[in-house]
Amino acid sequence: MALIGLFDRISLPLLRALDPEDAHAFAIKALRYVPLPRSSPDDKRLAVRAFGLNFPNPIGIAAGFDKNAQAVEPLLRLGFGFIEVGTVTPRPQAGNPRPRLFRLDSDRGVINRLGFNSAGEAAVLARLAMRASGGIVGINIGANRDAADRIADYVHLIEVFAPVASYFTVNVSSPNTPGLRDLQQAKALDDLLARVLDARERVSGRAGHTPVLLKIAPDLTLSDLDDAVGIARKHRIDGMIVGNTTIGRPSALREREKAKEVGGLSGRPLFRLATRMLAETFVRAEGTFPLIGAGGVDSGATAIAKMKAGAALVQLYSGLVFQGIGLVAEIKADLLAALRRGHRDSLASMIGSDAANITAESWPS
Ligand SMILES: Cc1cc2nc3c(=O)[nH]c(=O)nc-3n(C[C@H](O)[C@H](O)[C@H](O)COP(=O)(O)O)c2cc1C
Numbered sequence: 001m002a003l004i005g006l007f008d009r010i011s012l013p014l015l016r017a018l019d020p021e022d023a024h025a026f027a028i029k030a031l032r033y034v035p036l037p038r039s040s041p042d043d044k045r046l047a048v049r050a051f052g053l054n055f056p057n058p059i060g061i062a063a064g065f066d067k068n069a070q071a072v073e074p075l076l077r078l079g080f081g082f083i084e085v086g087t088v089t090p091r092p093q094a095g096n097p098r099p100r101l102f103r104l105d106s107d108r109g110v111i112n113r114l115g116f117n118s119a120g121e122a123a124v125l126a127r128l129a130m131r132a133s134g135g136i137v138g139i140n141i142g143a144n145r146d147a148a149d150r151i152a153d154y155v156h157l158i159e160v161f162a163p164v165a166s167y168f169t170v171n172v173s174s175p176n177t178p179g180l181r182d183l184q185q186a187k188a189l190d191d192l193l194a195r196v197l198d199a200r201e202r203v204s205g206r207a208g209h210t211p212v213l214l215k216i217a218p219d220l221t222l223s224d225l226d227d228a229v230g231i232a233r234k235h236r237i238d239g240m241i242v243g244n245t246t247i248g249r250p251s252a253l254r255e256r257e258k259a260k261e262v263g264g265l266s267g268r269p270l271f272r273l274a275t276r277m278l279a280e281t282f283v284r285a286e287g288t289f290p291l292i293g294a295g296g297v298d299s300g301a302t303a304i305a306k307m308k309a310g311a312a313l314v315q316l317y318s319g320l321v322f323q324g325i326g327l328v329a330e331i332k333a334d335l336l337a338a339l340r341r342g343h344r345d346s347l348a349s350m351i352g353s354d355a356a357n358i359t360a361e362s363w364p365s
Helices: 002-017 020-033 072-077 121-130 150-161 180-184 186-207 222-234 268-285 300-309 318-323 327-341 355-360
Strands: 048-050 053-055 059-061 082-088 101-104 109-112 137-141 167-171 212-216 239-242 264-267 291-294 313-316
Touching (some): 020 072, 020 101, 059 327, 072 082, 082 167, 109 268, 109 318, 121 137, 121 150, 150 167, 150 180, 180 186, 186 212, 212 222, 239 268, 264 268, 268 291, 268 300, 300 313, 300 327, 318 327
Parallel strands (some): 059 082, 167 212, 212 239, 291 313
Antiparallel strands (some): 048 053, 109 264
16 A cells, blocks of 8 residues: 555656656556555455446446556556456557647546547457456447448457457447447447347357446437437346546536547546436436446545445546546545445445435536
8 A cells, every 4th residue: 555655656746747648658557567566355345246247346447548458457456346448449540639638637637539549459359368367357349430330340349359358338428439429329229239239149159148338428418318228228238337528518617728628528527417427327227237437436435426326336537647546445445434334234225325316406517
């Protein structure tokens, strides 16, 4: 713990002085090459069972941090309960021109328009195939920008990665690939899930049953959300992630100039909208599948709020940018303290306990 605190104290000011994308590349390198200590085994009360998988704790690293599976082992060693790599596209692609990543320091937010920069399936598969098993590693999949048939890209990636994926996330919610989010509309989504789940069944003989989750945007209208959850239920999807970054710009943002950058906003300014959409999804899913909450988790309190809004598991990315890798241990300690205060021996009773109240509040501005 002390070493991780020291690592954060030295690295955070340094990283903040760099261009955000250089800082991210540097952070991945540091994770790979600095021998950080393995975190102690998790307290059993933090364990969560979801999608047929046993998570040692509910705190995961969200997609986008380790797009190309370069730091899976170090991230697991730091104490994350699960890692989601990707988004991976079939063919390598460069993404949008730089600059394309912006830190809104005084808002503790991030805007990105990376556009699925990916090393491509072959490079990512080679890295994952090399790892000794152990630890939950989900694979977040997406279509190449110039794909003629986008759904075919998702199907292909299911076939390729099933043997090494603990679960799949079908990402149709990135705002940075033009037209991608249209796959969230009823007809397209129905078609996408039918074909993806069909592919999952085809490969289950050699890969076993791999859970498939759908990751949605926090910007869906409630009527689009009705459709999306209805279609997810019809196809018996294993779970949903709520959600991706927002194209909205909350009125309270202080970094007005940076807020004008095109792209998806994440971090603290996303928390209220994403948590509201999570609760809206929870009441519609009616317990048919578990949810992962993402968007603005940067403390024990925000992680607990996600669980009370309906999340069985949470993911974070932007919080790490501002707080460093000590954040995961801090959140886990806060979760245990909350369990002790409530005389509970598992997190399960928290899940969704505030969802109905949250959906009755006025809409976050
Ligand atoms: C720089 C950056 C890159 C991201 N890339 C992806 C991605 O490739 N695929 C994806 O599904 N989500 C991606 N996300 C979204 C995150 O996974 C997450 O849903 C979102 O940032 C909200 O969580 P946060 O507020 O903790 O960052 C990215 C986010 C950031 C900040």
